[in-house]
Amino acid sequence: MHFWKKKMRVIRNLIQQSCSQRNYSSLPGTSFKFYHSKGNVFALCRIRNIGIMAHIDAGKTTTTERMLYYSGYIRTLGDVDDGDTVTDFMVQERERGITIQSAAVTFDWKDYRINLVDTPGHVDFTVEVERCLRVLDGAVAVFDASAGVEAQTLTVWRQADKHQIPRICFLNKMDKNGASFTYAVESIKQKLKTKPLLLQLPIGEAKNFRGLVDVVTKERIVWKSTSGLDDGKIFEQKPLLEADDPSLFQEVQDARNTLIEQVADLDDEFAELVLGEYSENFDLLPADKLQSAIRRVTLAQKAVPVLCGSALKNKGVQPLLDAITAYLPAPNERSYEFLERMSRLLLPFADQQIEIPSLMAGNIALTVGLKQSATGDTIVSSKASAVAAACRAGRDAGGERRRTSEVESLLLAGVEIPEPVFFCTIEPPSMAKQQDLDNALNCLQREDPSLKVKLDPDTGQTILCGMGELHIEIIHDRIKREYGIETYLGPLQIAYRETILNAAQATDTLDKTVGDKRHFVTAELEVRPRSGERVTTPVIEYAENVIELLPKELQGAIENGIANSCIQGPLLGFPVQDIEVTVQSLTVHPDTSHTMISACVSRCMQKALKKASIQILEPLMNLEITVSEDHLSAALADLAQRRGSIQEIQSRQDNRVVVAAVPLAETMGYSTVLRSLTSGSATFTLELASYQALNSHEQSALLQRRGLV
Numbered sequence: 001m002h003f004w005k006k007k008m009r010v011i012r013n014l015i016q017q018s019c020s021q022r023n024y025s026s027l028p029g030t031s032f033k034f035y036h037s038k039g040n041v042f043a044l045c046r047i048r049n050i051g052i053m054a055h056i057d058a059g060k061t062t063t064t065e066r067m068l069y070y071s072g073y074i075r076t077l078g079d080v081d082d083g084d085t086v087t088d089f090m091v092q093e094r095e096r097g098i099t100i101q102s103a104a105v106t107f108d109w110k111d112y113r114i115n116l117v118d119t120p121g122h123v124d125f126t127v128e129v130e131r132c133l134r135v136l137d138g139a140v141a142v143f144d145a146s147a148g149v150e151a152q153t154l155t156v157w158r159q160a161d162k163h164q165i166p167r168i169c170f171l172n173k174m175d176k177n178g179a180s181f182t183y184a185v186e187s188i189k190q191k192l193k194t195k196p197l198l199l200q201l202p203i204g205e206a207k208n209f210r211g212l213v214d215v216v217t218k219e220r221i222v223w224k225s226t227s228g229l230d231d232g233k234i235f236e237q238k239p240l241l242e243a244d245d246p247s248l249f250q251e252v253q254d255a256r257n258t259l260i261e262q263v264a265d266l267d268d269e270f271a272e273l274v275l276g277e278y279s280e281n282f283d284l285l286p287a288d289k290l291q292s293a294i295r296r297v298t299l300a301q302k303a304v305p306v307l308c309g310s311a312l313k314n315k316g317v318q319p320l321l322d323a324i325t326a327y328l329p330a331p332n333e334r335s336y337e338f339l340e341r342m343s344r345l346l347l348p349f350a351d352q353q354i355e356i357p358s359l360m361a362g363n364i365a366l367t368v369g370l371k372q373s374a375t376g377d378t379i380v381s382s383k384a385s386a387v388a389a390a391c392r393a394g395r396d397a398g399g400e401r402r403r404t405s406e407v408e409s410l411l412l413a414g415v416e417i418p419e420p421v422f423f424c425t426i427e428p429p430s431m432a433k434q435q436d437l438d439n440a441l442n443c444l445q446r447e448d449p450s451l452k453v454k455l456d457p458d459t460g461q462t463i464l465c466g467m468g469e470l471h472i473e474i475i476h477d478r479i480k481r482e483y484g485i486e487t488y489l490g491p492l493q494i495a496y497r498e499t500i501l502n503a504a505q506a507t508d509t510l511d512k513t514v515g516d517k518r519h520f521v522t523a524e525l526e527v528r529p530r531s532g533e534r535v536t537t538p539v540i541e542y543a544e545n546v547i548e549l550l551p552k553e554l555q556g557a558i559e560n561g562i563a564n565s566c567i568q569g570p571l572l573g574f575p576v577q578d579i580e581v582t583v584q585s586l587t588v589h590p591d592t593s594h595t596m597i598s599a600c601v602s603r604c605m606q607k608a609l610k611k612a613s614i615q616i617l618e619p620l621m622n623l624e625i626t627v628s629e630d631h632l633s634a635a636l637a638d639l640a641q642r643r644g645s646i647q648e649i650q651s652r653q654d655n656r657v658v659v660a661a662v663p664l665a666e667t668m669g670y671s672t673v674l675r676s677l678t679s680g681s682a683t684f685t686l687e688l689a690s691y692q693a694l695n696s697h698e699q700s701a702l703l704q705r706r707g708l709v
């Protein structure tokens, strides 16, 4: 590659000089009627199903709101801080100024239809992000340009990696004090381990941010205010001349050459073009050739285009929309190979919908009336139609066995659900309302699989398990507002785990006659702690003499018994993890049912676990605090009192970022404390890292609090 890299440095100044002024206010369609008339006539190649994702408060909702405004679908600009945006339509979202639930909106930009989903940034709602990503074709990652990559950006970035979603980065808040394009780009490179392609350079930063230069076309884009209205609709776009600003001109020349080098490195077709026809003069390389190559490398996820702007100050959003249509994939460029018909279809527009008669593959729509389905399911009209779709996709659907595997291969990726770390009891105002509460929780759970509901076997109380304080608070609030049930929550408790410290053995016998059948089982088991990687389900082995004689069908019953005994540990009833079990001997009378075998094995396991010294494990959280220098020492002193261990303190512009690990139990009400310690200037994120053993003093204190010693 050295040869052509040298050639890349030959720079010539050949700019076509033309000047144009754009006004996007005249786009068609201001009402739902437009959808009816246009319906879904868009060719697949002109549809973009896009998610917008980021760390909390990076500006996704504000950016979405601008997109709707410039595309002509809303007439006034909503503001997150005033609680009147289109996509944050839940009462809780408007009150708190945060996104909780993904909202889908459909609008048109130039000749493209964009189905856009605004996803939440708060770590408690990670599952909500995941359930959107799996149906999207591309995503815009929004960053606060003064903060670069933040903790939750990493999480959503990994989720998008998992679903292989091509992305564009939008460095928002370029107007903010401390905004730095270079810093943000560097953090994308370092932390996201990706190759940023700088398609724009900002003109000015922080309060001097006025516009940007398109590196691909070498055009300068500057926003104007018209008759006092600063809504960003009008901007001037014209070629950047050396005389305009010699140093910016040189910067753009260099950036374009670097971009050409980067893209040629990643795309052989483009490398050939550059080395052949344009080897002597790269300035002659037409923008559309460069754009096509950028599109190919973006779709192949070899690199990520980077754009910048300020959604709040109405700058940079129209070029972002252009980039979405230019660089992100159409549905037919992703591997969805079949389509199915639904009964009732609705096109979403945040909290409003319009009914449509049919839908082409590659669109996003809503359907109603499905009573059994839950988030993560793939819906088809029948098993037979899925097989037919598989056949149409050119596969051989031979025998029955083969057919089943074909159906399985058509399932979309499910949703990965993180483990809940908090729980509390929830009670209806009266027993008469219990059924209504159960129904409400059922519906909420189907929508949000990170919410778990279970029954306490001892007290019969309903238990809510969630991702964090905020998650449970919002669920509580939704039950009241959406289902009209005023519920009472018990104190928030930590979802601990149990494990064992020693190996232990136990034997148990079950001998029961039911009717004329005698059920007889004797089991002997050994349990041991398992070191190394964490395992949430027990690792089961069989002694040689057992496995030789054991009929295959009994194995399931034995393993069920072992697994059941680990759901509720013997000390505090929390799940047992990191253990190995050996079935040392097993005697079973021929008439014995599988249920009896499971019951005997389970009882034997409980005995063995009790003997093996139970150790309580507590959730350990990764904590990242962004705090100003003035308040750093107060935040650190407070952290020391919370059993926190500081891993790193980084500098981010004028702020310090403290990376620490802290037990979840020490983070109750942390947001209020941190706010008062830092006069509201600090922000933080928490994410489950692992489970760690409580020391003996903490464990006895916990048992004492629960009245067990």
Ligand SMILES: Nc1nc2c(ncn2[C@@H]2O[C@H](COP(=O)(O)OP(=O)(O)OP(=O)(O)O)[C@@H](O)[C@H]2O)c(=O)[nH]1
Pocket (backbone or CB within 6 Å): 054, 055, 056, 057, 058, 059, 060, 061, 062, 063, 080, 081, 097, 098, 099, 100, 119, 120, 121, 122, 172, 173, 174, 175, 176, 309, 310, 311, 312, 313
């Ligand atoms: N200075 C500045 N502030 C902005 C910009 N964009 C958004 N904000 C502000 O940042 C805050 C968060 O904006 P949102 O649009 O709600 O961010 P979000 O990413 O949707 O937030 P969540 O959905 O809750 O994660 C609000 O106070 C906005 O007014 C920008 O370009 N510049």
